Amino acid sequence: MQLLSDRILNMATSATLAMAAKARELRGEGKDIIGLSLGEPDFNTPDFIKEAAIQAINDNYNSYSPVDGYGELKDAIITKFKRDNNLTYTPAQIVVSTGAKQSLANIAGVMINEGDEVILPCPYWVSYADIVKLNDGVPVEVKTSIDTDFKMTASQLEAAITPNTKMLWFSSPCNPSGSVYSKDELRALADVLVKHPNIYVVSDEIYEHINYGEGHVSMAEFDDMYDRTITVNGVSKAFAMTGWRIGYIGAPEKIARACNKMQGQITSGANCIAQRAVITALNESPSRVQYMIDEFKVRRDLILSLLNDIEGFNTNTPEGAFYVFPNISHFFGKTFRGTTINNASDFSMYLLEEALVATVDGGAFGNPDCIRISYAASQEQIIEAIKRIKEVVS
Ligand code: PMP
Numbered sequence: 507m508q509l510l511s512d513r514i515l516n517m518a519t520s521a522t523l524a525m526a527a528k529a530r531e532l533r534g535e536g537k538d539i540i541g542l543s544l545g546e547p548d549f550n551t552p553d554f555i556k557e558a559a560i561q562a563i564n565d566n567y568n569s570y571s572p573v574d575g576y577g578e579l580k581d582a583i584i585t586k587f588k589r590d591n592n593l594t595y596t597p598a599q600i601v602v603s604t605g606a607k608q609s610l611a612n613i614a615g616v617m618i619n620e621g622d623e624v625i626l627p628c629p630y631w632v633s634y635a636d637i638v639k640l641n642d643g644v645p646v647e648v649k650t651s652i653d654t655d656f657k658m659t660a661s662q663l664e665a666a667i668t669p670n671t672k673m674l675w676f677s678s679p680c681n682p683s684g685s686v687y688s689k690d691e692l693r694a695l696a697d698v699l700v701k702h703p704n705i706y707v708v709s710d711e712i713y714e715h716i717n718y719g720e721g722h723v724s725m726a727e728f729d730d731m732y733d734r735t736i737t738v739n740g741v742s743k744a745f746a747m748t749g750w751r752i753g754y755i756g757a758p759e760k761i762a763r764a765c766n767k768m769q770g771q772i773t774s775g776a777n778c779i780a781q782r783a784v785i786t787a788l789n790e791s792p793s794r795v796q797y798m799i800d801e802f803k804v805r806r807d808l809i810l811s812l813l814n815d816i817e818g819f820n821t822n823t824p825e826g827a828f829y830v831f832p833n834i835s836h837f838f839g840k841t842f843r844g845t846t847i848n849n850a851s852d853f854s855m856y857l858l859e860e861a862l863v864a865t866v867d868g869g870a871f872g873n874p875d876c877i878r879i880s881y882a883a884s885q886e887q888i889i890e891a892i893k894r895i896k897e898v899v900s
């Protein structure tokens with residue numbers, strides 16, 4: 507009998523984490539790798555949040571929390587949703603999880619039946635497709651290109667809908683393209699969805715605060731979408747808390763209850779110290795973390811100007827998150843230093859081996875003409891990385 511399940515054998519390894527592990531391994535061998543692969547702020551968690559965690563340890567928070575999160579944390583999340591997104595939720599609609607990744611896995615686990623289709627505008631965040639497949643769902647990729655700023659149009663959404671469509675999953679600001687849907691663009695998608703009342707939306711808003719443009723709009727803000735939208739958010743990105751592992755949802759009560767039930771059999775409540783710290787993080791004004799967003803914007807402008815200087819990197823202007831997603835298909839079929847580049851995976855590996863710069867193959871995000879470069883790194887690292895890239899593709 508086969509040792510491992512078909513389920514795990516058929517699952518792709520997370521490309522972002524795999525590249526980060528490879529970069530770490532090469533660094534261990536003494537190579538001077540610049541890591542622009544992982545979507546992780548390079549800032550420390552702000553002191554006011556760290557102090558809340560230390561206080562929680564000293565206050566003897568050491569027992570299991572309620573499975574769906576402490577009541578005080580749910581209250582802070584409700585305050586945050588109201589303050590930042592004009593969304594009204596009750597405690598029964600909130601579930602706190604071990605990262606937004608678990609929130610997404612919960613949603614898939616409680617909503618997808620075999621053969622249900624989930625529409626994923628491409629490029630999408632790397633784990634969406636595999637979380638859907640793990641739950642016997644069928645990812646339906648909707649291709650977008652740099653010409654529409656990598657955003658799905660209403661007519662593309664309409665064309666992708668079938669009688670089996672269960673959900674639409676998307677992130678805005680988008681990982682990996684950095685694109686942000688405007689209110690009008692979201693409304694146009696909502697206008698299609700109101701004609702299909704059985705379709706639910708997973709609106710992944712984890713980059714909400716990392717927005718350099720007009721400001722964030724939540725799909726659930728539209729009255730006719732509120733009952734059909736699961737708003738996913740977390741503290742990893744805006745608060746530089748990736749390792750603390752706290753994410754959360756605001757959802758229709760039935761779905762929230764189901765996620766709570768799922769989590770109760772799989773992980774129980776999220777880490778209790780991290781939950782206490784997040785109460786403090788969310789009760790504060792987002793202006794406390796604006797210094798990080800300001801710095802990301804400077805880096806975005808820097809990396810765009812440096813990339814524009816290299817022939818073959820065709821890039822949109824990302825309005826949020828901390829990634830650029832250049833189309834590098836110009837290099838396909840070309841040979842550099844004895845290596846022929848046939849696709850984005852070859853290109854990303856070539857950059858790792860020759861420029862010692864870690865990026866991620868866009869194919870992992872559903873767009874094999876692009877690579878993702880994270881600019882959550884210092885300005886010095888960005889300048890050095892792009893200089894090295896320029897050298898190896900000239
Ligand atoms: N959604 C998106 C779009 C992301 O980029 C990430 C990256 N971490 C997640 C969800 C998951 O975040 P976490 O589990 O760290 O909360």
Ligand code: GLU
Pocket residue numbers: 520522523543544545546607632633681
């Ligand atoms: N979300 C980040 C990224 O896209 C972190 C890695 C991960 O969880 O996949 O790089």
